[in-house]
Amino acid sequence: MAGWRRWLVALIVLVVGTTVMALAARSSGGLESAGRVGALIVGLTPLAWSVVAWARRAPAVPLPVSTPEQVAAARRQLADQVLAQWREEIALRRLDDPGPLAVRWRFADADVMDHPGHVLGRDPMPRSAGRLRFTGRTDRVGDLAAGFRTLPRRRLVVLGAAGSGKTTMTLLLVRELLLHAEDDDPVPVLVPLSDWDADAEPLGAWLARRLAEDYPALRADVFGPDAPAALVARRMVLPVLDGLDEVAAPVRSRVLGRLNEVAADPVVLTCRSDEYRAAVAAGGVLAGAAVIESCPLTPADAAEYVTRCLPPRPGDGWPVLLDELTGDPGGPVARALSTPLALWLLRKVYVEPHADPAGLCDRSRFPTGDAVLEHLLDHVVGALVRSNPPDRRHPFRPRRPWPPLDATRRLAFLAHHLDRSGSRDLAWWHLHRAAPRPVAVIAGVVAAVGMGVATGVHDGLKFGWSDGVVGGVVVGVGVRTRRGSRAGAGGVARSRARVGSSGPAVTGRAAW
Incomplete structure (x- = not known):
């Protein structure tokens, strides 16, 4: 409403109110009637104003939605x-x-x-x-x-x-x-x-x-x-x-x-x-x-798949393994290579590196199917590291070389953490729980002191060096403790890697 319209409305209200009050004062009730009328006007004015505002309200605008x-x-x-x-x-x-x-x-x-x-x-x-x-x-x-x-x-x-x-x-x-x-x-x-x-x-x-x-x-x-x-x-x-x-x-x-x-x-x-x-x-x-x-894989299924993965002229050890696989369905090799995961391990550890698998048939070394599987699992990390050299241009290749033993040791630590926590879902914001308590305490103190010194340098200019550093350390300890208990709360960009007995997620996505 323009300014002159507001003044006009105010003048009309004033004139009407004054007239009504004057008429009430001249009535038989005198000032008592005028007071009652005034109180009624005061009470009804906000209600009238609300009704006018409601009538002049803008039409409701529906929430925007995507069109078909x-x-x-x-x-x-x-x-x-x-x-x-x-x-x-x-x-x-x-x-x-x-x-x-x-x-x-x-x-x-x-x-x-x-x-x-x-x-x-x-x-x-x-x-x-x-x-x-x-x-x-x-x-x-x-x-x-x-x-x-x-x-x-x-x-x-x-x-x-x-x-x-x-x-x-x-x-x-x-x-x-x-x-x-x-x-x-x-x-x-x-x-x-x-x-x-x-x-x-x-x-x-x-x-x-x-x-x-x-x-x-x-x-x-x-x-x-x-x-x-x-x-x-x-x-x-x-x-x-x-x-x-x-x-x-x-x-x-x-x-x-x-x-x-x-x-x-x-x-x-x-x-x-x-x-x-x-x-x-x-x-x-x-x-x-x-x-x-x-359904369980048959030895014939496993042998047919392994044969298709091999070159036309494989090494001398492969006929030995294939004969063991199909000739003794209850033997250690056939029991071990009875799942897609086990065949994937065999492919990574022996087929792709062109290694000789004849040793897997040695029952003095591998008397059971579990022994064969444990051997494949022990060597798969090294095989994967060697077959994936660093390449900064590739989104799923390492950025720097990893010694196989070092990679195995670090992955074993993560596997132990997941086993202890009863989960196969690796969440980086929970990794602080994997550290031994003394290490976690020392890390928390170091982080707190670092944050405290930084805060102290800033606040010391205003509150004095001693008060600034001491206060900063206290804040650092508090923040470190809070982050330790609530790490990964909403709003944090999260990335997961599934690790479990179903197979390693080499690319960081879903596993077998």
Whole structure:
């Protein structure tokens, strides 16, 4: 309102109020009536002013949202990024060289899966001895993807023992779904479950947050203000949740419960077999989900894969190993090389360095399968360090040379820390807990003194040198203690590396 209008309104109010007061004073009640009228005017004026302000309020502006066109563009952007991400990961792991291992998959036991009619949406496929029949192979992932698309709810649980190839199959499935995506297919996004606090954050909010963090291009202005949340809300994302076994045991059944709250939404979940069975026993099955489980590798499967990894004319030791592998299915070599993880170790320690494996057949040195595996694990770090020379231009190569023994010692320290903490999720902001208490105390004092001196130099100019240094040390100790107990709280850029018995994550991403 212009200035003259404000003065006009004030003058009208003054004139009207004065007139009313004068008339009231001349009435039979005199000043008493005038006082009552004045009190009434004073009381009603704010109410009248509020009514006028409400009537003149600006129309409510809805919160900005991404348009359908922007969400569709964001979906295409996400699909391109996810495909490029996992293509690179598959190339780094050499999963296509010479080709995926032929891990076979079958339906899991009926007691960990929903009713067949809920899973298949039709009459179940033929049974044999009361069991649903299903076969699939990792090296024929196109058939697995086609079967997944026929599921009415597109819900799948992938089970297997440690190192059995669950995540590898899932990676190949994600790539296959993206390479042959239909127009209305959701974008499969692989996310580690260990990052989700199911008790504190709804699934949709967590997925939207992870999309915004892991794929920051979705926050670009061209996609509107809320593209990640809109993608999740419109079911344009297929969450591929890796590692239910990596969350705390009491939480696993609650995770399944949260997923059942959105039972119509598609999802892919991986977990170790025993841990999943325990979670189902505690909280029930995952509604509408097909549950498949890896079958043990046969010696013939292992020998065929090793043969494909070898050059046309391998060294003399390889026929010896292959004969031991296929000729004695119950022997130490066959028992050891019965998982995709073990074959990966053999490839890294013996195949790629062109080493002679004949010594693995010496039963005086390796009387059991565990002895063979321990030998491979003891030598894999050195083999990886030697096969990955420093390269500052490569994002997944070391920046400086690492002596193999030094790298092994440091990784063993981290493995011991994870074993002691009961976790396979390496969080750098918790590493202060790995240090022995005397070392932690000394480090805290050194950090505190350093911060104290720095603070003292600054504050000493104002408060005097002695007061500044002493006060700075006190502040340093307090800050060090607070950081030690609350390191990694919200707002800190985090990076995780999964380390566990399922295999080393060489690139810092998902392991086997």
